[in-house]
Amino acid sequence: TQLLEQSPQFLSIQEGENLTVYCNSSSVFSSLQWYRQEPGEGPVLLVTVVTGGEVKKLKRLTFQFGDARKDSSLHITAAQTGDTGLYLCAGEGGANNLFFGTGTRLTVIP
């Protein structure tokens, strides 16, 4: 079983603050994806990182894939209330399936 652990599990911050969410595994993945899920909805893909050391930016969100392709981080600058949600990382394993992490529930307080 390829296990992806995310930290922190819960995060509550003030609007305007910065934060970083981590996704760690002992397994190597061919690619890693980040999703955001809001209550009552399915996960929505934010980004896919493929190359070890890769950094991708999506407005105020910065995603990094570890050099060994075992870990990733998501950094949010100047958080807004609209960033509130469950952030999930997912590693692409074999057999055409995704292994999802345990999730980080982010609450941004106005």
Added chain:
Amino acid sequence: DAGVTQSPTHLIKTRGQQVTLRCSPISGHKSVSWYQQVLGQGPQFIFQYYEKEERGRGNFPDRFSARQFPNYSSELNVNALLLGDSALYLCASSRQGNSPLHFGNGTRLAV
């Protein structure tokens, strides 16, 4: 274009019963995957179908089965329901087996 649609949105069943969940993929998508998301956890892979054939299966008991129809829609069946089967069941479609996934809003099953 409509996104991935799942039905029903909510379902209440009794232990031992059987349930069928339905999923319609985005038009043009030939792959459908099913995931189980227990409260407080990330989704867990159950099945993937591509062109009506099973391409992947997660670590779930034989009580779980699925199929994909010629129009690429899919059904997930769970027999002999247990209390632990209570979860949000998510369907995701993609153009091909390894393309980005587009998730539906899920069916919330309570046993």
